Amino acid sequence: EADIYQTPRYLVIGTGKKITLECSQTMGHDKMYWYQQDPGMELHLIHYSYGVNSTEKGDLSSESTVSRIRTEHFPLTLESARPSHTSQYLCASSFNEADTQYFGPGTRLTVL
Amino acid sequence: GDSVTQMEGPVTLSEEAFLTINCTYTATGYPSLFWYVQYPGEGLQLLLKATKADDKGSNKGFEATYRKETTSFHLEKGSVQVSDSAVYFCALTVYNQGGKLIFGQGTELSVKP
Numbered sequence: 165e166a167d168i169y170q171t172p173r174y175l176v177i178g179t180g181k182k183i184t185l186e187c188s189q190t191m192g193h194d195k196m197y198w199y200q201q202d203p204g205m206e207l208h209l210i211h212y213s214y215g216v217n218s219t220e221k222g223d224l225s226s227e228s229t230v231s232r233i234r235t236e237h238f239p240l241t242l243e244s245a246r247p248s249h250t251s252q253y254l255c256a257s258s259f260n261e262a263d264t265q266y267f268g269p270g271t272r273l274t275v276l
Numbered sequence: 277g278d279s280v281t282q283m284e285g286p287v288t289l290s291e292e293a294f295l296t297i298n299c300t301y302t303a304t305g306y307p308s309l310f311w312y313v314q315y316p317g318e319g320l321q322l323l324l325k326a327t328k329a330d331d332k333g334s335n336k337g338f339e340a341t342y343r344k345e346t347t348s349f350h351l352e353k354g355s356v357q358v359s360d361s362a363v364y365f366c367a368l369t370v371y372n373q374g375g376k377l378i379f380g381q382g383t384e385l386s387v388k389p
Contacts, residue, residue, distance in 0.1 A: 170319075195375050197375075197376065197377075199377075204381070205363060205381065205382040205384075206379065206381050206382065207320075207365070207377075207379045207382075208379075209376045209377070212374055212375070212376060220374065222376060223376070254319055254320065256320075256377075258375060260375070261369070261371050261372065261373075261374065261375035262308045262327075262369050262370065262371040262375060263375070264310070264322050264325060265322075265369075265375075265377055266322070267312075267319040267320040267321070268319050269318055269319040270318070270319045
Protein backbone atom coordinates (compact mmCIF):
# COMPACT_ATOMS: atom_id res chain seq x y z
CA GLU A 165 0.00 0.00 0.00
CA ALA A 166 1.27 3.45 -0.95
CA ASP A 167 2.24 5.83 1.85
CA ILE A 168 0.99 9.11 0.50
CA TYR A 169 -1.38 11.29 2.47
CA GLN A 170 -3.58 14.26 1.73
CA THR A 171 -5.40 16.57 4.10
CA PRO A 172 -8.08 17.65 4.36
CA ARG A 173 -10.15 15.03 2.56
CA TYR A 174 -13.08 17.42 2.18
CA LEU A 175 -13.14 21.20 2.37
CA VAL A 176 -16.01 23.66 1.91
CA ILE A 177 -15.01 27.33 2.02
CA GLY A 178 -16.24 30.74 0.96
CA THR A 179 -15.01 32.79 -1.97
CA GLY A 180 -11.85 34.81 -1.34
CA LYS A 181 -10.36 32.56 1.34
CA LYS A 182 -6.76 31.40 1.22
CA ILE A 183 -6.33 27.65 1.45
CA THR A 184 -3.50 25.15 1.49
CA LEU A 185 -3.95 21.52 0.52
CA GLU A 186 -1.40 19.27 2.16
CA CYS A 187 0.34 16.31 0.55
CA SER A 188 3.06 14.20 2.11
CA GLN A 189 4.73 10.90 1.27
CA THR A 190 7.02 8.63 3.25
CA MET A 191 8.48 6.68 0.33
CA GLY A 192 11.42 9.01 -0.30
CA HIS A 193 10.24 9.74 -3.83
CA ASP A 194 11.85 12.66 -5.61
CA LYS A 195 9.03 13.20 -8.13
CA MET A 196 5.71 14.61 -6.96
CA TYR A 197 2.64 15.73 -8.88
CA TRP A 198 -0.69 17.51 -8.46
CA TYR A 199 -3.63 16.58 -10.68
CA GLN A 200 -7.02 18.25 -10.90
CA GLN A 201 -10.02 16.02 -11.54
CA ASP A 202 -13.10 17.74 -12.87
CA PRO A 203 -16.67 16.47 -12.33
CA GLY A 204 -16.53 14.75 -15.72
CA MET A 205 -13.74 12.58 -14.24
CA GLU A 206 -10.92 13.76 -16.51
CA LEU A 207 -7.56 14.30 -14.80
CA HIS A 208 -5.10 17.00 -15.74
CA LEU A 209 -1.62 17.71 -14.42
CA ILE A 210 -1.39 21.17 -12.83
CA HIS A 211 2.01 21.08 -11.05
CA TYR A 212 4.99 18.80 -10.66
CA SER A 213 8.34 18.71 -8.91
CA TYR A 214 11.57 16.85 -9.61
CA GLY A 215 12.85 17.35 -6.08
CA VAL A 216 13.53 19.91 -3.37
CA ASN A 217 13.31 23.50 -4.62
CA SER A 218 12.05 22.33 -8.03
CA THR A 219 8.52 23.14 -9.21
CA GLU A 220 7.01 23.28 -12.69
CA LYS A 221 3.60 24.07 -14.10
CA GLY A 222 1.67 21.29 -15.76
CA ASP A 223 -0.51 21.15 -18.82
CA LEU A 224 -3.61 22.70 -17.28
CA SER A 225 -3.30 26.33 -16.31
CA SER A 226 -4.01 26.81 -12.63
CA GLU A 227 -4.10 29.81 -10.31
CA SER A 228 -2.69 27.66 -7.54
CA THR A 229 0.95 27.63 -6.46
CA VAL A 230 3.12 24.91 -4.97
CA SER A 231 6.33 24.64 -2.98
CA ARG A 232 8.84 21.86 -2.31
CA ILE A 233 10.99 22.70 0.67
CA ARG A 234 11.22 19.11 1.90
CA THR A 235 11.33 15.91 -0.12
CA GLU A 236 8.30 14.44 1.59
CA HIS A 237 6.04 17.49 1.45
CA PHE A 238 4.37 19.16 -1.58
CA PRO A 239 1.61 21.59 -0.52
CA LEU A 240 -0.69 23.41 -2.93
CA THR A 241 -1.98 26.89 -2.15
CA LEU A 242 -4.83 28.98 -3.50
CA GLU A 243 -4.43 32.62 -2.44
CA SER A 244 -8.05 33.54 -3.13
CA ALA A 245 -10.45 30.68 -3.76
CA ARG A 246 -13.25 31.02 -6.31
CA PRO A 247 -16.18 28.77 -7.27
CA SER A 248 -14.29 27.82 -10.46
CA HIS A 249 -11.71 26.12 -8.22
CA THR A 250 -14.29 23.60 -7.06
CA SER A 251 -12.80 20.22 -7.98
CA GLN A 252 -11.01 17.17 -6.65
CA TYR A 253 -7.25 17.55 -6.23
CA LEU A 254 -5.05 14.44 -6.33
CA CYS A 255 -1.43 14.30 -5.26
CA ALA A 256 0.95 11.62 -6.52
CA SER A 257 4.60 10.64 -6.26
CA SER A 258 7.05 8.38 -8.07
CA PHE A 259 10.64 7.23 -7.75
CA ASN A 260 11.60 8.04 -11.33
CA GLU A 261 10.06 9.46 -14.47
CA ALA A 262 7.94 6.85 -16.28
CA ASP A 263 7.71 4.83 -13.04
CA THR A 264 4.45 3.99 -11.35
CA GLN A 265 2.86 7.00 -9.70
CA TYR A 266 1.25 6.43 -6.33
CA PHE A 267 -1.78 8.54 -5.53
CA GLY A 268 -3.14 9.98 -2.32
CA PRO A 269 -6.86 9.75 -1.48
CA GLY A 270 -7.56 13.26 -2.82
CA THR A 271 -9.04 16.47 -1.46
CA ARG A 272 -12.51 17.37 -2.62
CA LEU A 273 -12.73 21.17 -2.57
CA THR A 274 -15.98 23.11 -2.80
CA VAL A 275 -15.87 26.91 -3.00
CA LEU A 276 -19.18 28.65 -2.36
CA GLY B 277 0.80 15.71 -28.76
CA ASP B 278 0.50 12.58 -26.67
CA SER B 279 -3.01 11.38 -25.93
CA VAL B 280 -5.10 8.46 -24.70
CA THR B 281 -8.57 7.54 -25.92
CA GLN B 282 -10.80 5.23 -23.94
CA MET B 283 -14.06 3.55 -24.65
CA GLU B 284 -16.89 5.70 -23.40
CA GLY B 285 -18.98 4.65 -20.48
CA PRO B 286 -20.87 3.98 -18.44
CA VAL B 287 -20.59 0.24 -18.94
CA THR B 288 -23.12 -1.95 -17.14
CA LEU B 289 -22.54 -5.70 -16.86
CA SER B 290 -24.00 -8.59 -14.97
CA GLU B 291 -21.83 -10.45 -12.48
CA GLU B 292 -19.56 -13.05 -14.14
CA ALA B 293 -19.76 -11.34 -17.53
CA PHE B 294 -16.66 -10.74 -19.67
CA LEU B 295 -15.23 -7.24 -19.59
CA THR B 296 -13.32 -5.34 -22.25
CA ILE B 297 -12.48 -1.65 -22.00
CA ASN B 298 -10.74 -0.37 -25.11
CA CYS B 299 -7.79 2.00 -24.89
CA THR B 300 -5.69 3.42 -27.72
CA TYR B 301 -2.89 5.93 -27.54
CA THR B 302 -0.71 8.28 -29.54
CA ALA B 303 2.78 9.07 -28.30
CA THR B 304 5.83 10.82 -29.72
CA GLY B 305 8.23 8.66 -27.72
CA TYR B 306 8.12 5.12 -26.34
CA PRO B 307 5.50 5.17 -23.60
CA SER B 308 4.88 3.11 -20.51
CA LEU B 309 1.20 2.19 -20.23
CA PHE B 310 -0.96 1.93 -17.15
CA TRP B 311 -4.45 1.09 -15.98
CA TYR B 312 -5.58 2.83 -12.81
CA VAL B 313 -8.82 2.21 -10.92
CA GLN B 314 -10.76 4.70 -8.81
CA TYR B 315 -13.33 3.45 -6.32
CA PRO B 316 -16.02 5.89 -5.14
CA GLY B 317 -14.64 8.61 -2.88
CA GLU B 318 -11.05 7.44 -3.22
CA GLY B 319 -7.86 8.28 -5.07
CA LEU B 320 -6.40 6.27 -7.93
CA GLN B 321 -4.83 2.87 -7.46
CA LEU B 322 -2.52 1.23 -9.95
CA LEU B 323 -4.22 -1.83 -11.42
CA LEU B 324 -1.52 -2.98 -13.86
CA LYS B 325 1.17 -1.68 -16.15
CA ALA B 326 3.39 -2.58 -19.12
CA THR B 327 6.60 -0.88 -20.13
CA LYS B 328 7.44 -2.40 -23.52
CA ALA B 329 5.78 -3.87 -26.56
CA ASP B 330 4.11 -7.29 -26.09
CA ASP B 331 4.35 -7.04 -22.29
CA LYS B 332 1.23 -8.27 -20.53
CA GLY B 333 0.26 -6.61 -17.27
CA SER B 334 -2.03 -8.54 -14.94
CA ASN B 335 -3.54 -8.13 -11.49
CA LYS B 336 -6.69 -9.33 -9.68
CA GLY B 337 -7.89 -11.19 -12.79
CA PHE B 338 -7.47 -8.13 -15.04
CA GLU B 339 -5.10 -8.25 -18.01
CA ALA B 340 -3.86 -5.88 -20.69
CA THR B 341 -1.27 -6.38 -23.43
CA TYR B 342 0.92 -3.59 -24.84
CA ARG B 343 0.30 -3.71 -28.60
CA LYS B 344 2.68 -1.35 -30.38
CA GLU B 345 1.41 -2.25 -33.86
CA THR B 346 -2.13 -1.18 -33.02
CA THR B 347 -1.15 1.38 -30.33
CA SER B 348 -3.58 -0.24 -27.93
CA PHE B 349 -3.73 -1.42 -24.32
CA HIS B 350 -7.20 -2.91 -23.87
CA LEU B 351 -8.27 -4.01 -20.39
CA GLU B 352 -9.95 -7.42 -20.01
CA LYS B 353 -11.37 -9.57 -17.25
CA GLY B 354 -12.97 -12.94 -17.76
CA SER B 355 -15.58 -12.74 -14.98
CA VAL B 356 -16.43 -9.46 -13.27
CA GLN B 357 -17.71 -9.11 -9.73
CA VAL B 358 -19.89 -6.46 -8.09
CA SER B 359 -16.77 -5.28 -6.24
CA ASP B 360 -15.17 -4.36 -9.59
CA SER B 361 -17.61 -1.45 -9.95
CA ALA B 362 -15.39 1.62 -10.26
CA VAL B 363 -13.96 4.07 -12.77
CA TYR B 364 -11.06 2.77 -14.86
CA PHE B 365 -8.42 5.06 -16.37
CA CYS B 366 -5.95 4.19 -19.09
CA ALA B 367 -2.79 6.32 -18.97
CA LEU B 368 0.64 6.71 -20.46
CA THR B 369 3.87 8.36 -19.51
CA VAL B 370 6.90 9.02 -21.68
CA TYR B 371 10.41 9.25 -20.33
CA ASN B 372 12.05 12.69 -20.52
CA GLN B 373 8.72 14.49 -20.50
CA GLY B 374 8.57 15.28 -16.83
CA GLY B 375 7.06 11.95 -15.86
CA LYS B 376 3.54 13.30 -16.19
CA LEU B 377 0.73 10.85 -16.68
CA ILE B 378 -1.62 11.49 -19.58
CA PHE B 379 -5.01 10.00 -18.85
CA GLY B 380 -7.90 8.84 -20.91
CA GLN B 381 -11.29 10.22 -19.97
CA GLY B 382 -12.16 7.28 -17.69
CA THR B 383 -14.74 4.52 -18.10
CA GLU B 384 -17.29 3.94 -15.38
CA LEU B 385 -18.09 0.28 -14.81
CA SER B 386 -21.17 -0.86 -12.93
CA VAL B 387 -21.59 -4.58 -12.20
CA LYS B 388 -25.05 -5.80 -11.18
CA PRO B 389 -25.65 -8.94 -9.12
